[in-house]
Amino acid sequence: MRLMEIGQRARNAEPVLRTLSIDKKNRILEKVAAALTAQQQMILEANEADVENAKAAGMKAGLVDRLQLTKDRIAGMAEGLLQLVNLEDPIGEVISMKPRPNGLLIGQKRVPLGVIGIIYESRPNVTADAFGLCFKTGNVVILRGGSDAIHSNMAIVACIREALEDGGVPGDAIQLIEDTSRETAAAFMKLNPYVDVLIPRGGAGLIRTVVEQSTIPVIQTGTGNCHIYVDESADLEMAVNIVNNAKTQRIGVCNACESLVVHEAVVDQFMPILKRKLAEKNVEIRADERARQAEPDLACASEEDYGTEYLDYIISVKTVSGIDEAIAHINKYNTKHSEAIITKDYHNAQKFLNEIDAAAVYVNASTRFTDGFEFGYGAEIGISTQKLHARGPMGLQALTTTKFIIYGDGQIRE
Amino acid sequence: MRLMEIGQRARNAEPVLRTLSIDKKNRILEKVAAALTAQQQMILEANEADVENAKAAGMKAGLVDRLQLTKDRIAGMAEGLLQLVNLEDPIGEVISMKPRPNGLLIGQKRVPLGVIGIIYESRPNVTADAFGLCFKTGNVVILRGGSDAIHSNMAIVACIREALEDGGVPGDAIQLIEDTSRETAAAFMKLNPYVDVLIPRGGAGLIRTVVEQSTIPVIQTGTGNCHIYVDESADLEMAVNIVNNAKTQRIGVCNACESLVVHEAVVDQFMPILKRKLAEKNVEIRADERARQAEPDLACASEEDYGTEYLDYIISVKTVSGIDEAIAHINKYNTKHSEAIITKDYHNAQKFLNEIDAAAVYVNASTRFTDGFEFGYGAEIGISTQKLHARGPMGLQALTTTKFIIYGDGQIRE
Known part of the structure; x- marks a missing residue:
């Protein structure tokens, strides 16, 4: 599928995701967790293909281990989604609503960012993890994983999409860019009208590339000296x-x-x-x-x-x-x-x-x-080392923005 | 001066700016306001050179009017700085400090962003305005104004630097990029180690250029349909x-x-x-x-x-x-x-x-x-139409970030 079409599908799904109730989102997370467990055989077979390819290509044992899925690791992915169910949903909270002298009542409401792009390397568990964090906060996610894990990622995404549609939510709430070429990744980083923020998850090289090439706002997670x-x-x-x-x-x-x-x-x-x-x-x-x-x-x-x-x-x-x-x-x-x-x-x-x-x-x-769980957020998207938007461990709130909501009764500006 | 040197000087000034007391910052703002008024003749002469060049180059009357300074407009610049004195300083406020089960006390403190780059077009009053907002929030500012206003901007910046140094604060708290070529602007947009955020102020074309070319995080202000x-x-x-x-x-x-x-x-x-x-x-x-x-x-x-x-x-x-x-x-x-x-x-x-x-x-x-003053912020850097960091009218708080401060008594991670 062409990137523009992926972007358009994401934007089409966005209004639905934005207005899902907390309860609905939690029921869907449970459904997806159950689906991952139910379809583990399909996922393990796809992963086996990735692992064989990686070994044939001479990938180091440590990296192969990160790529490899097991029943336990799939159970861990499902468990991660279930843990999100118990977290407080930041969406919809209205912070600091105050009247102005002219009677306007101005508040700020937490809303989803919209469409989040995630670029990551070989670990296929990031696929379910990133989906869960984005979905819990009402965001659509477009994933671009590493080529090494493509079969695993396709299997996991297919499983999630099926569960979403089963629950009456657009499958396009999660999309995977199946073309793992560098050219497509570079084009993805410039898909401005369709993607609100890009979060790279991986080593220093990946993060540097995204910071240098992206025209979409980036949340930079980084190194720690x-x-x-x-x-x-x-x-x-x-x-x-x-x-x-x-x-x-x-x-x-x-x-x-x-x-x-x-x-x-x-x-x-x-x-x-x-x-x-x-x-x-x-x-x-x-x-x-x-x-x-x-x-x-x-x-x-x-x-x-x-x-x-x-x-x-x-x-x-x-x-x-x-x-x-x-x-x-x-x-x-x-x-x-x-x-x-x-x-x-x-x-x-x-x-x-x-x-x-x-x-x-x-x-x-x-x-x-310095960790989202240790800081009491119950989840972590990463640790931001930039100063804009979020700094330090990022929990669910880092995947939200605000909008001003203003109640008037006919006010005009003098 | 080379861009790298400008960047290094900004970073050298940053620790001083970060730790200025509220009182000191307010006294300096008053000093700068007084200096602008005292040196208005010098500023008007420099501006006259810009205006003559602009007219000779056939600039439209409306644009010449935006470029032109008068005693009243300089008084307006000084008044803008004095208004900042009365605003609450967001720096240093600690938000949501809470104990964790292990006894760690974790809080978030508002701190300056660090070094802010501003790219703008012909209006020379932005020079004093941007300085004031950045200085009030403890940030160093690097300005890149339009070539049409270069003499005016140099005069205003010289006046501000003198007042700063007179008050015992590094003049490098404000620097102007005097080379107004496109190449230098493009290089400025990639000065990542030295600049924490770039804010373009101007028309849609300027903003699009900055979004497309900058590798520094951008706060995008934009169009309103x-x-x-x-x-x-x-x-x-x-x-x-x-x-x-x-x-x-x-x-x-x-x-x-x-x-x-x-x-x-x-x-x-x-x-x-x-x-x-x-x-x-x-x-x-x-x-x-x-x-x-x-x-x-x-x-x-x-x-x-x-x-x-x-x-x-x-x-x-x-x-x-x-x-x-x-x-x-x-x-x-x-x-x-x-x-x-x-x-x-x-x-x-x-x-x-x-x-x-x-x-x-x-x-x-x-x-x-939709305006920083109407929303009660008392100041406005612009109206953000992006979703990261700030959305809608931006007051002083948009020029801050947070850092986590953690009080322990020997805690180690199990």
Whole structure:
């Protein structure tokens, strides 16, 4: 199907999606969850074709694992949809309705964004996940998944569409772009009249491409070069526990800690504790000269290290003379994701919260908490590292916009 | 100066701007307002050079008038800055701070966007206006005005920079791109690491260019093909007053009414009243066949008329069989700006508010109220017709983002 037709079908479905009741949306989510389970055999067979192709093409084992579906993973997809049923629907809420002096009553109502485009890589579970988040918020979704997962995605989308139509909702509430060529992806990124927002989900390369090429507004989720600053007054035991957690609890994620900033007054005392703790997980520490005075057998940190998101069992260490240097260093090297200070000092805690430029700034806690579920949203579309529209973990509300509704009784403008 | 250097200087000024107290920002705004008045002679001389060049190049009188500054217009620029002093500063407000079950206290704090780029056309008063809005919200601004106004803009910016530095704030809080070539404008639109958001202010052509070329997130302000629907139960006297106001109170603006949708049950009664009223201002009415049965000497409306933002003394009329057809017609042709229903019917009022897709939807009031001042914001950066970040009239809050601030006492993620 041509992109323009996909776009037109999405726009045609939009008014129906926009006005579905909360109850109806929840019943449909249950129906889709049941359909995924009922048709798991069909989905697994399609996925098997993708997996065979991927293996034949020499895909790495780790990536094949991300591509592979199992009964458990399909059950997980269905469970994800059912969890959305229990979440509060942000659509329709009217915020801040106030009268004006001329008697106009002006309010802002939460409404769906309209048509959301998602561009993602190989994981087929994103297909059901993205549909669920968009559908719960009354949005139409157009998906463009990776070519590796095309058979799986087609099977999942066919299953969802059937369940939607069975429930009296247009199947076009979800559409898959089956042509996975780069040219079609590039054209999709310029489908302005038909798509209200584009959300790329995947690695840094994919996100950069979308930001550079898209003429549709993009919500950018991104990389996290996250720091923890151990202040002069830090509880060093708390500090080492938090660093250990933020570095090693899960290494491949954007909210993992990649770099440590240590006050020079505590660096001699802290480095041996740190080294001992991180040795348990074989974390390589790359330190500056001052920190290596305390632990001479550590590797040297370069300028490049400070700008690197390792996503690995490696951490860099920078020694600073105080809170001002710590803040300047972090604001220079961070990717505006998550930053933490460990301190007992009231002034420094507030100063760090005020002056660090990032989506999430912590006092005395692990950066690993930057997550829609941990923040209590019950769902997550991603973690925005841009400043427009949404910043930090995005829950359902990030998939909404507002419209002004105005009640008058004949007012005209003088 | 090279663009990269301008960008770097903006980023260097950003931390200072971000942490200015409300009081300091207000005192500086007063200082800048006083400087504009004190240096009006210098600004008027620079403006005279622009005006002479424009006339020599054969610029139309209307455009020359927009370019021309006078003592009164400079006083107006200064007054605009002083009005900002009295507005509440949105920066620093913490919204929805809540504890999580694990004891983390998570809040969202309003902070500046950072560095804002403004691309605009010939009106030099935008220079001071854009500076004021950005400065009040702690943002650094990079301006790229039109070549016609370059001398005026340079004079105004020099005056503002001097006042800033006099007040102990970096002059780089405002920078002007003095090279007004298209190539430099195009490069500015891709200055991603240095600019957080780009706001084009000007005609449809400028906005389209920015949307198509920018890799920086854009806040799109746009055109308004606004409708008024006169329902079966409308108070026809109220209807004609509102239509007259929305069409003729100011014709060249985006919230003016361009098209009328009339219920067939009242079209015979309404058209003569409408024709009589709009004749006072010589408005041309272009009507469909059904409406012309009531007033046969009206011009015919074509499909093209329904999609046209006239910005002139012309209005189109479409007759419909009921609210559903009215909503479908409006959602097909509107530009998602401002739409109104005139009705006494409760159900239809609510249905219209729910189902029309636009930034502002009115019951029984003129579309001309879609405006930051009329909505009580005390200032306006523009009227957003996009759905991300801000929709409808944008006040100071549209120039802010949020960051999460999290107070912990040693929490780690399990």
